[in-house]
Amino acid sequence: MAGLFERIVNLDRRWIFLIVLLSVATPIVIPIGLPVTTTGPTRAAFEFIEALHEGDVVLISFDYGPSSAPENDPMAEAVMRQCALKKLRFIVCALYPLGGLGLANNVVAKITGELPNLRDGVDYVNLGYKDGPAAVMRRMGDDIAGAFPTDVHGKPISEIPLMKGVHDLRQVKLVFTAATSLIGEWWITQVHPQVGIPVIIGPTAVSAPKYYAYLNSGQLVGMVGGMKGAAEYESLLRARYPQLATFYTTTRAFTATKGMDGQTVLHTVILLLLVLGNVAYLRQRRASAKARA
Amino acid sequence: MNLEFGRVTLVILFAIVPIVGFFLGLRAPALRSRIPIFVGVFAGLIPILSMYVPRKFIAGPTGMSPRLDQWLIILAGFALLLGIANVLQNNTRKISRREKGWPFSVVLLIGLFVTGGFGIYGGISGQGIGIAADGTPTPFQYVTNWFFQPLQSTIFSLLAFFMASAAFRAFRARNTEATILLVAAVLIMMGRVPLLELLAVPIPSLQPAAAFASQGLGKLTEWIMQTPNGAAQAGIIIGAALGAASMALRVILGIERGYLGLGKGD
Numbered sequence: 001m002a003g004l005f006e007r008i009v010n011l012d013r014r015w016i017f018l019i020v021l022l023s024v025a026t027p028i029v030i031p032i033g034l035p036v037t038t039t040g041p042t043r044a045a046f047e048f049i050e051a052l053h054e055g056d057v058v059l060i061s062f063d064y065g066p067s068s069a070p071e072n073d074p075m076a077e078a079v080m081r082q083c084a085l086k087k088l089r090f091i092v093c094a095l096y097p098l099g100g101l102g103l104a105n106n107v108v109a110k111i112t113g114e115l116p117n118l119r120d121g122v123d124y125v126n127l128g129y130k131d132g133p134a135a136v137m138r139r140m141g142d143d144i145a146g147a148f149p150t151d152v153h154g155k156p157i158s159e160i161p162l163m164k165g166v167h168d169l170r171q172v173k174l175v176f177t178a179a180t181s182l183i184g185e186w187w188i189t190q191v192h193p194q195v196g197i198p199v200i201i202g203p204t205a206v207s208a209p210k211y212y213a214y215l216n217s218g219q220l221v222g223m224v225g226g227m228k229g230a231a232e233y234e235s236l237l238r239a240r241y242p243q244l245a246t247f248y249t250t251t252r253a254f255t256a257t258k259g260m261d262g263q264t265v266l267h268t269v270i271l272l273l274l275v276l277g278n279v280a281y282l283r284q285r286r287a288s289a290k291a292r293a
Numbered sequence: 294m295n296l297e298f299g300r301v302t303l304v305i306l307f308a309i310v311p312i313v314g315f316f317l318g319l320r321a322p323a324l325r326s327r328i329p330i331f332v333g334v335f336a337g338l339i340p341i342l343s344m345y346v347p348r349k350f351i352a353g354p355t356g357m358s359p360r361l362d363q364w365l366i367i368l369a370g371f372a373l374l375l376g377i378a379n380v381l382q383n384n385t386r387k388i389s390r391r392e393k394g395w396p397f398s399v400v401l402l403i404g405l406f407v408t409g410g411f412g413i414y415g416g417i418s419g420q421g422i423g424i425a426a427d428g429t430p431t432p433f434q435y436v437t438n439w440f441f442q443p444l445q446s447t448i449f450s451l452l453a454f455f456m457a458s459a460a461f462r463a464f465r466a467r468n469t470e471a472t473i474l475l476v477a478a479v480l481i482m483m484g485r486v487p488l489l490e491l492l493a494v495p496i497p498s499l500q501p502a503a504a505f506a507s508q509g510l511g512k513l514t515e516w517i518m519q520t521p522n523g524a525a526q527a528g529i530i531i532g533a534a535l536g537a538a539s540m541a542l543r544v545i546l547g548i549e550r551g552y553l554g555l556g557k558g559d
Contacts (some may be wrong), residue, residue: 013458020457032494034487035504037511040519066442067449097373099445102437105423113428126423132369142354146363152423205485212523213530228485264486267454271482273461278475279486281465 004138005280011103016273023269026259034264036257041215042232045200045222049174050080050240054087056173062094062104063133064180069103070206072178074256075202075230076103078109078237079176083116085241089162091172093127093148095136101129105152114247121151121160128152133183134190140272141169141195169195174221178202185210188219202229227263230256299350299357306335332545336361337545380405381393408436477517484514 009230052058060079064072083090092108094100108126112118120126127148130136139147144166145157157163165171175197177184184207187199198221201211205226214220224233234257238245314328343351343358351357384398411433415422422433457459466472483489488512493503542551 011461013462015457016461017454020454022390024453032491034490036487039510039511039515045319066445069442069446098436099441100435101422102442105434106438109424128423130366131373132366135362135365135369139359139366142359142362146359146364153421154419209518209522210526212518213526216519216523216527260486264488264491266457267482267486268488268491270457270460271479271488273457274464274475274479277461277464278466 003222005283008276008280019273020038020266023265024262027265028258031258032261032264033213034236034261036228036231036260038232038236039071041212041220041223041225042229043236045224046082046233046236046240048200048221049082049086049088049197050174051286052086052088052173056085056088057162057171057173058088058090059169059172059175060090060092061177061179061183062092062107063096063177063183063187064101064103064204065096065099066103067098068180070254070259071204071227071230072180072202072258073103073107074227074254075224075233076107076176076178077111078230078233078256079200079202079224079251080107081179082237082241084111084115084123085244086174087123088173089122089168090124091127091144092124092163094129095133096127096179096181097131101152104129121155124160125160125162126152134186137186137191138194141191143168159287162279166188169197172197174198174200176200176202180204180207192219201223205229227256231260239285297350297355299353299355299360302350303357303360307332311372326550326553328552330550333552334545334547337541358443366449377409408433408441411436412550480510481514481517486509 019078048147049058058079060076060083062072062076080090082088092104094104104126104167108124109231112124118124127144128151130147136147144163148157148158151160157158167192169175175187175191177187177199178185179185179201180203184203185202188201190212191197192199199219201214201220202224203211203226205228206221208229211225213219215223224230234244234248234255238248311332312327314324314331318325318328320473339351339361340358343356346352349356381402384402386392386404387398388395411431412422414420415431415433420431422431424434425431457487464471464475464478466475487507489507490500493499540549544552
């Protein structure tokens, strides 16, 4: 028995890598369809957008890169789908330098492909990328055209119908930032206090704990934390919009709900490894204490 | 010409003074560090003052502070150019000296020129750098979709393997603090996913009990995140903000000069 625990403690890490690979890949190939329970911050985010009125303007900021796209893409897509179905107009921008614009372009193309009635410049506008996020946000607080003189296709802001009557962030009802870095936090610390605009953040799971402080203080109206948050959002959308219930059950594309199967299996495997490792460690410690005595 | 007070002051502070200072600095080395400090002091003071002085010349839509933000956006673009120049300089040197790993520098420079070239081409041709009107990706977007994104995702996904391995090897209940951390981590990991439902998949009769227990675990997880974690995070954020404010004050007052990159004797 002691030999077995010693072997566990000294297990070649390549075995662990193989277990991790199998536990993530298998549920993607063979989905389990585990249930998703919703949490308060996600429900608050969802209900806040639900309470907006037709024609209201929402800003969706892509503040993440490809490294966290599997977590952030589904939440950005879910919020965009909700805005489109609620007939809210949305402005898209990207402030993350390492690929934020490419992801924004892809998500916009995906959603407009799903909902061909959306009209560029009328129902939505993609402003593209601008460097210097903190300064860009502050500038948008005073004058959006000052930060983004044209949209991503080079069309002047003044010629875009959606932007008529939207001079600065004070005319925007909400900022949703899908974020992987400090940029998301700047929307809360730089823009919210100065402009008063409500902010919802969609951070990666690893950075979500930080934002509970902002939720508690009321500086955030909601949070869609990591893949779990995105899966919760998809579940709320499925419950509210029948057309999305069909979409999310039939789509072959990656969704957070599908990703949660893999994450659940991986969490289970890591927990088992943790328990095994600790049991083996405690037994070894007891054995060496006995030997010393 | 619009000669507003704010605009003229900005031009004097951030254009005329640095240019004059540059030329004076050629003859008087002591001025080389003073002019950047002078610029830094005002660049730091103006946005702060705009919060407390609600006057048009400083805080209005075309006042000094918003205009400074506009300049910062332009400066950030130039900073990118500076970064590219730095990458070129370092990697061409590495290649010419055949330093260790020089072939990687060749790959990096090819990536830089190809991606940058497609971006510039998209800008000049009017095609843009996103999705073309017919729904096909432009060359820049193609590189983004099929090279950049998979590469970045691959590097980041390696974390899952190393984290699992590290958790197994290093996450041990060695003492009381480590045990508390371990228990909290286990609870959060269990509560964030439908783990109990997964374990009950082979026994359908256990599903309702698993769902009930999972809900309770979820509530406990939320409480841990909201209350002890939220309180600790607030403390950390306030501490970091105070640190940042004191550092900003040091820069504004010219005490902290590390950002100038001056050597000894400068």
